[in-house]
Amino acid sequence: MNKAEPSWDFYRTFLMVLSEGSLSAAARELGLTQPTVGRHVDALEEVLGFPLFTRSPQGLLPTDAALELKPYAEALAATSSALLRAASGQHGAVGGTVRISASEVIGIEVLPPILAELNREYPDLTIELSASDTVEDLLRQEADIAVRMVRPAQDALVALHIGAVPLGFHAHRSYLDRRGVPETIDDLSRHTLIGFDRETAAIRSIMARTPDLPAVRFALKTDSNVAQLAAIRAGFGIGICQDALAARVPQLAHVLPDAFQMKLETWLVMHENLRESPRCRVAFDALARGLQAYIRQ
Amino acid sequence: MNKAEPSWDFYRTFLMVLSEGSLSAAARELGLTQPTVGRHVDALEEVLGFPLFTRSPQGLLPTDAALELKPYAEALAATSSALLRAASGQHGAVGGTVRISASEVIGIEVLPPILAELNREYPDLTIELSASDTVEDLLRQEADIAVRMVRPAQDALVALHIGAVPLGFHAHRSYLDRRGVPETIDDLSRHTLIGFDRETAAIRSIMARTPDLPAVRFALKTDSNVAQLAAIRAGFGIGICQDALAARVPQLAHVLPDAFQMKLETWLVMHENLRESPRCRVAFDALARGLQAYIRQ
DNA sequence: TGGCAGCTATACTTAAATTTATGAACAAGG
DNA sequence: CCTTGTTCATAAATTTAAGTATAGCTGCCA
Known part of the structure; x- marks a missing residue:
């Protein structure tokens, strides 16, 4: 017969050691002490039968x-x-914690007023906002709701199609006064442009759809x-952003509005099982209303 | 600030109490004692802030x-x-445990020789066979490979299309000698038939595709x-089964082979991440070869 | 080179959790 | 109606795991 199953707590400390890179740091993070964390790792290695880290005075290498x-x-x-999170919403009424995942721009520029309104309506609801461009896996429940x-x-996911967010070239008037307003796509090559560092999937799809970009x-x-x-906004140059965000600053102008435009289809997504959960339901509805209003300007 | 996160071990005992229905039974199953399990549940309830069970001398009601x-x-x-399981396959070479999910019939009638061959080739590989008609979720890693x-x-799932398994009506010669061989579909109403208790999704799709069944x-x-x-096989009556399984018993005859037949499309499925895992790879390949051979008779 | 800051590893002590043992409540069966 | 076999709850004893303090190693910087 095999050895007994290890304590599930060992997995937690294992993960923390993995992400922190040292026993001491993991111990600080977990509220434990370094010897304890070390013992956990030792015990896990003992049960699994192979080493998980190579120890060194600088830390542990996985x-x-x-x-x-x-x-x-x-x-x-x-x-x-x-x-x-699921347990947090059990004390009757609407309460607990709901974790929302959205892109940085949406999370910073669009969601705050929507979430503020949601919080006004349900003060007992704690909102976790993960504003990051790394996609969190809803199936793994890394978030409850995602834009x-x-x-x-x-x-197994319920998806609500919100609509299309229009994107375009925008620049500050101070820049345009200084450098002139481009009249054609080709003029862009004589301008100061703001763009992407790495080519993400989203960028490649833009490129594929607009082959006439110089x-x-x-x-x-x-x-x-x-x-x-x-x-x-600072007048650095011409860049792509959501039209609705640019429109908030009067000094920003839409450049080449006819020559280039694209739309970002937007969905609000939630795990099927959470449909019955009050805390997720009210958050989902609030986001749906808020985002739809945002898209209609 | 919230209370500290509960020990992950509490979730394990919570789950066991849930499935066993009593502290004592859960304790026996987990290799702990009843007071320990009771304290785990108490502690979890304390952290979550609401009761998980109503206690009674007959057990705990969730x-x-x-x-x-x-x-x-x-x-x-x-x-x-x-x-x-993933850890079990780490000691170099092919070894460890691979968990395979398949329907009862496949698991009992078709897989054993395939798995035996696999085990001959890789004696260090432990095979877990879940022969059940309840679908295990590969995304949740409830199994490594599924038929x-x-x-x-x-x-996120790699799927290999194996082919179509033909199904048909079959009966034992002793039955047919006694009751006669039906010539048309309508004759079936005068025969002793073996069928399904509840209507599963598979049954409904059969019914939908063959509306001429009386x-x-x-x-x-x-x-x-x-x-x-x-x-x-026991000569009880006429029933539906896989043609290849019926053909193994010479005394079984294919009834109404032209009037009724259907095919069960078969896939071999595995989680994408396991493609690189040696233990899953060899099992996947062996199953693919074995099942394809089975389908070609 | 010396001293500081980071880490791991090891003895020792203390705290915590587990087991053991026992009592009380309820259901089933003679 | 009493016995037997469940159950959960509680208190004391023991084992286990945690924290504390310290030593030893490495790299960095003056």
């Missing part, structure tokens, strides 16, 4: 085996925090759409 | 809240055992396809 187990430990962490720019392919040089490259937006 | 948390706890258990009769809809009365109803097959 072995290949440890890296292979990492996704499982992450799934455990995600599920356990989803359980706590997505791609059609969700999985069943080969341009970006004067400022950044992965952060929020930083791009800030640069546009 | 509250609605507890039932809502059950799927999360089950996901934790599934992931943790998937982690252990499925429906096209897998999810991405309204028949089943003399033996059972949900277990294996029991149906056994009844056919």
